[in-house]
Each structure stands twice: as C-alpha cells, then as structure tokens.
Amino acid sequence: MSLVTTKEMLNDARDRHYAVGAFNVENMEMVQAVLAAAERLRAPVIMQTTPSAIKYAGADYFYGNVFAAAKDACVPVALHLDHGSDYSLAVQAVRAGYTSIMIDGSKMPLESNIQITRKVTELCSSIGIPVEAELGKVGGKEDDLEAGPGEAYTDPGEAEYFVEQTGISSLAVAIGTAHGFYQGEPQLDLQRLSDIKRRVSVPLVLHGASGVPAEAVAESIRRGICKVNYATELRAAYTGAVRETLENQPELIDPKIFGKAGRERVTEQVMEKMKVCGCAGKA
Numbered sequence: 001m002s003l004v005t006t007k008e009m010l011n012d013a014r015d016r017h018y019a020v021g022a023f024n025v026e027n028m029e030m031v032q033a034v035l036a037a038a039e040r041l042r043a044p045v046i047m048q049t050t051p052s053a054i055k056y057a058g059a060d061y062f063y064g065n066v067f068a069a070a071k072d073a074c075v076p077v078a079l080h081l082d083h084g085s086d087y088s089l090a091v092q093a094v095r096a097g098y099t100s101i102m103i104d105g106s107k108m109p110l111e112s113n114i115q116i117t118r119k120v121t122e123l124c125s126s127i128g129i130p131v132e133a134e135l136g137k138v139g140g141k142e143d144d145l146e147a148g149p150g151e152a153y154t155d156p157g158e159a160e161y162f163v164e165q166t167g168i169s170s171l172a173v174a175i176g177t178a179h180g181f182y183q184g185e186p187q188l189d190l191q192r193l194s195d196i197k198r199r200v201s202v203p204l205v206l207h208g209a210s211g212v213p214a215e216a217v218a219e220s221i222r223r224g225i226c227k228v229n230y231a232t233e234l235r236a237a238y239t240g241a242v243r244e245t246l247e248n249q250p251e252l253i254d255p256k257i258f259g260k261a262g263r264e265r266v267t268e269q270v271m272e273k274m275k276v277c278g279c280a281g282k283a
C-alpha cells in the first residue's frame with residue numbers, strides 16, 4: 001500500500017490505548033529492517049528522518065527507500081520528518097512525499113514556537129499532512145541540536161494554549177526523557193504527563209525513548225503517549241552488528257554481508273520496542 005499519514009495511526013493508538021513506534025532510519029538497510037519487524041508483528045509503523053539524515057542523503061532518497069518498503073507491505077507505513085528545523089525543510093519534505101511533519105520550535109520562546117508551528121500547520125493542513133510540534137525541552141543531543149542542562153518540562157496549561165493556537169495534530173512533551181544514552185536511569189514525571197493529557201486531546205509523543213525502561217514506557221502509554229521515538233538504540237544495534245562482523249572477518253569486502261548483519265540486528269531491536277509499545281497485532 002502507499003504511504004499513509006500519521007493522523008489516523010495516532011488517533012487509533014489514542015483510542016485503543018497503545019503507541020505506534022517511530023524509528024529513525026539512516027540508510028536502506030535500516031528501512032528494510034524496520035519494515036521487516038512491522039510485518040512480522042503486524043504493527044503499524046512510522047519511519048522518520050532527522051534534518052541531518054536528509055542532509056546526508058536527501059529527502060528523495062529516503063522517500064524512495066520508504067516508498068519501496070511500503071508499496072507491497074501488509075502494514076501501514078508513514079514517513080515522518082523528525083525535528084524539522086524550519087519552514088523550508090518542511091516544504092522540502094512535503095514535496096518529496098513525506099506524509100507527516102514535525103516542526104521543532106521548542107528551543108524558541110513560546111510565542112515564536114507558536115508562530116513557526118502555525119506557519120507549518122497552515123501549509124500542511126491544506127494538503128492533509130499532520131504536524132507534530134514540541135513544547136518544553138527534551139534534554140540531550142538530538143541531531144545537531146543540543147539542549148542545555150535543566151531545560152524546562154512541558155507545562156500542562158501552556159500545552160493546552162499551544163495546541164489551541166497552532167492546530168497541531170500531535171504534541172511532543174518534555175517529561176524527563178533525553179536524546180542519546182542516559183547516565184543512570186531516567187525518572188519520568190508521569191504526573192505531569194497525566195496533567196497534560198487531561199488538558200490536551202491530540203495524541204502525545206515521547207521523544208528520547210532509547211534507554212528508558214520498558215515499564216516506564218508502558219506506563220507513559222497508559223497515561224496518554226501514542227507515539228514513541230527510538231533512534232540511538234537502533235544506531236547502536238546497526239553499528240554494533242556491522243562492527244562485530246568486520247572484526248570477525250577482517251578480509252570481508254562485500255558490503256551486503258555486513259549490511260545484512262546490521263539489518264537483522266535492527267529488526268530484532270525494533271520488534272522488542274514494538275512489543276513495549278503495544279502496537280503488535282494492531283495493523
């Protein structure tokens with residue numbers, strides 16, 4: 001089937017109390033790996049790329065890869081721009097065929113975040129593309145952006161105002177997760193999540209899920225998270241398998257051999273995450 005938007009996917013997740021896994025893909029093997037996991041578990045799936053991935057290969061290449069994966073798939077697949085940095089990148093992704101857009105103005109003051117987000121929702125709503133935006137600051141380093149220490153969590157009242165003002169389809173919340181590997185166990189502010197959920201009806205998104213214990217992710221889904229983003233653990237899985245293969249076979253020169261090893265490791269990883277999200281069997 002052709003690519004679908006994240007709108008119906010996330011609304012269904014919200015209504016049936018599970019989350020869709022959103023997986024950052026950085027090459028063809030990762031796209032194939034994520035699709036294989038989704039098909040094995042009959043799970044709806046979101047593949048997403050950051051601005052730096054687009055800088056590396058171009059939006060058309062990712063669209064081509066994800067379209068090829070989706071066209072004969074037995075599960076719905078969406079292609080999402082993750083942490084879109086500006087309006088022109090949103091336009092570029094939409095033109096390439098992305099079916100979901102994130103505009104991340106979370107590093108800006110509230111009114112500027114509203115302004116840039118509204119500009120993107122105006123563009124996207126005219127062509128039926130849903131928009132995710134972020135309020136509050138997820139810590140750590142995402143792509144080329146680094147949040148400072150002690151950054152603000154999402155304020156529930158501000159979240160309500162932000163959703164009303166922007167017309168977004170989903171909201172990424174800052175409740176104690178961070179991008180990249182954690183030092184120690186992350187402590188999620190689950191009460192805050194419940195408070196946000198009470199005031200906001202659009203599906204909520206959890207960023208920085210790599211390294212968050214499965215039980216904490218599951219509890220956040222019970223409290224309203226409908227999309228869970230994983231990047232770092234997939235990178236580590238892919239690169240770890242490639243590294244091991246090359247170390248074990250130093251004479252190896254065929255990229256297909258180590259690519260296959262990376263692909264298989266990512267499929268295992270994604271299946272594990274899908275089970276945590278509760279999206280297995282939901283397609």
Ligand code: G3H
Nearest residue numbers: 180207208210229231232
């Ligand atoms: O937007 C992508 C993510 O929030 C992924 O975070 O790298 O910590 O898994 P992660």
Ligand code: ZN
Nearest residue numbers: 142207208229
């Ligand atoms: Zn993120």
